[in-house]
Amino acid sequence: xxxxxxxxxxxxxxxxxxxxxPSLVMLGEDIAGAGGVFKxxxxxxxxxxxxxxxxxxxxxxxxxxxxxxxxxxxxxxIAEIMFSDFLAVCFDMVAxxxxxxRYMTGGQxxxxxxxxxxxxxGVRFGAQHSQSVENWCMMIPGLxxxxxSTPEDVVGxxxxxxxxxxxxxxxxxxxxxxxxxxxPDTEIVGRLGEARIVRSGSDCTIAALAFMVPRxxxxxxxxAAEGVSAEVIDLRTLVPLDTRAILGSVAxxxxxxxxxxxxxxxxxxxxxxxxxxxxxxxxxxGPVVRITTPHIPLPAxxxxxxxxxxxxxxxxxxxKKTIDYP
Numbered sequence: 001x002x003x004x005x006x007x008x009x010x011x012x013x014x015x016x017x018x019x020x021x022p023s024l025v026m027l028g029e030d031i032a033g034a035g036g037v038f039k040x041x042x043x044x045x046x047x048x049x050x051x052x053x054x055x056x057x058x059x060x061x062x063x064x065x066x067x068x069x070x071x072x073x074x075x076x077x078i079a080e081i082m083f084s085d086f087l088a089v090c091f092d093m094v095a096x097x098x099x100x101x102r103y104m105t106g107g108q109x110x111x112x113x114x115x116x117x118x119x120x121x122g123v124r125f126g127a128q129h130s131q132s133v134e135n136w137c138m139m140i141p142g143l144x145x146x147x148x149s150t151p152e153d154v155v156g157x158x159x160x161x162x163x164x165x166x167x168x169x170x171x172x173x174x175x176x177x178x179x180x181x182x183x184p185d186t187e188i189v190g191r192l193g194e195a196r197i198v199r200s201g202s203d204c205t206i207a208a209l210a211f212m213v214p215r216x217x218x219x220x221x222x223x224a225a226e227g228v229s230a231e232v233i234d235l236r237t238l239v240p241l242d243t244r245a246i247l248g249s250v251a252x253x254x255x256x257x258x259x260x261x262x263x264x265x266x267x268x269x270x271x272x273x274x275x276x277x278x279x280x281x282x283x284x285x286g287p288v289v290r291i292t293t294p295h296i297p298l299p300a301x302x303x304x305x306x307x308x309x310x311x312x313x314x315x316x317x318x319x320k321k322t323i324d325y326p
Contacts, residue, residue: 001182001183001184001185002182002183002185003180003181003182003183004151004180004181004182004183005151005177005178005179005180006150006151006154006172006173006176006177006178006179006180007038007039007040007177007178008042008151009151009152009154009155009183010040010041010116010154010158010172011040011041011042011043011044012155012183013154013155013156013157013158013159013188014026014041014044014078014158015043015044015047015048016155016158016159016187016188017078017158017159017162017163018044018047018048018052021076021162023074023075023076024052024075024076024077024078024162025051025052025053025054025070025075025076025077025078026041026044026052026053026054026077026078026079026080027054027056027063027066027067027077027078027079027080028041028054028055028056028063028079028080028081028082028116029055029056029057029058029063029080029082030055030082031044031045031053031054031055031080032044032045032050032053032054032055033045033055036080037082037118038118038172038174038177039177040172040177041053041080060081060086060087060089060090060093061089061090061093063079063080063081063090064079064081064090064093064094064098064113064115065093066079067079067098067113067115068093068097068098068101068111068113071110071111071112071113072101072109072111076112076113076162077112077113077114078113078114078116078162079113079114079115079116080115080116080117081115081116081117082117082118083117083118083125083129084117084118084119084120084131084132084133084134084171085128085129085130085131085133086117087115087117087133087136087137087169091136094115094137094140094143094169095140095143098111098113098115098142098143098167099140099141099142099143099167100141100142102142102165102166103141103142110165110166111165111166111167112162112164112165112166112167113167113168114158114161114162114167114168114170115167115168115169115170116170116172117169117170117171117172118172118173118174119131119132119133119134119147119171119172119173119174119210120132120171120173120174120175120210120211120261121174121175121261121293121298121305121308121309122174122175122211122305122309123174123175124300124301124302124305125174125300126298126299126300127297127298127299127300130174130298130300130305131262131298132210132260132261132262132263132293133262134147134169134171134209134210134238134262134268135238135262135266135267135268137169137238137239138238138239138268138271139266142166142167143166143167143168143169143239144161144164144166144167144168144169144192144237144239144240145168145169145171145237145238145239146160146161146168146169146170146171146192146236146237146238147170147171147173147209147210147235147236147237147238148172148210148236149173149176149208149209149210149211149213149214149234149236150179150181150213151179151180151181151183152181152183152188153190153196153234153236154172155183155188155190156188156189156190157170157190157192157236157237158170159187159188159189159190160189160190160191160192161192163189164192168192171210173210173211175211176210176211179214190236192237192240193237193240193241193242194236194237194242194245195233195234195235195236195237195242195245195246196233196234196236197231197232197233197234197245197249198213198216198217198232198233198234199217199220199230199231199232200231201220201229201230201231201232201253202229202231202252202253203228203229203230203253203254203255203323204228204229204230204231204253204254204255204256204257204319204323205230205231205232205233205246205249205250205252205253205255205256205257206219206220206230206231206232206233206257206258206259206315206319207233207235207246207256207257207258207259207269207272208232208233208234208235208258208259209234209235209236209238209259209260209261209268210261211261212259212260212261212310213232213234215259215310215311215312215315216232216259216315217232218312219312219315219316219319220232222312222316223316223319223320226320228319228320228323230319231249231252231253233245233246233249238268241271241272241275243275243279246272246275246276247275247276247279247280247283250276250280250283250284251280251283254283254284254285254286255284255285255286255289255322255323256272256273256276256284256288256289257288257289257290257291257315257318257319257322258272258273258288258289258290258291258292259291259292259310259315260290260291260292260293260310261292261293261309261310262292262293263292263293263294263295263296264290264292264293264294264295265295267290267292269290269292270290272288273288273290276288286322286325289318289319289322291310291314291315291318292310293308293309293310294308296308
């Protein structure tokens, strides 16, 4: 066992897959000598060299264009888009080309590209560098969407993403980079489409993702002291979505709360709520409640950013008030 931070787990996950597959390459800005702007690729250049760890110009379109072209010739690629906000710059490539080429060629081409990107707020980077945009990618047919909350899931889901023949957008949360956990020294390989029950409970279900998972767990611990038993589900992947785990938990608890960092309008929790309303309506003891960031650009000011993003206090208070309502 070894203790690794979330950011170190990113490098470990990439290195594990590059050792396994000598054809795998990585492209991105400042990922080589600089070790990445969030220091998630430290050491990779030394081990794998500049042919496989390639710095690129500051052009998201160029990064993904090169990645797609390489993938179409059979070279799997991990491509880094430094901030998830910058997916907007190259979204035509993501949504219209990478996501659709396998379908439009009748399966003659697969696009084995993992698009890594730093997502989410909490580090005071302002409205253009702090967005939580996993719902942007969730809505595009042909993309798989991953957002790990723990160092072990970073490694395991990175392996699953790299080994998948379809394009995967891999969201690494900026506010989780310093979190640490003990990881086994052996190979770690996860599975896409499997949620994880982080905390068992019987009175309500809390579905959360990435940075919201530890906050949901802390709120659940506080609720337990008030006699409310909350089950916390870490969704881990939005596409494929583990609906079986969500519906099974709701059937047991009778209530569902989603905790979403993305803005409320068209957030991923709306889709989860829709699925539960359609398929588990008679299991519900009350309406599905979404705890979200408001539909606003995320402020850079410390107090305002903290007020916007769902906090432990807001999660706790919303659930307690809802459960207590006669």
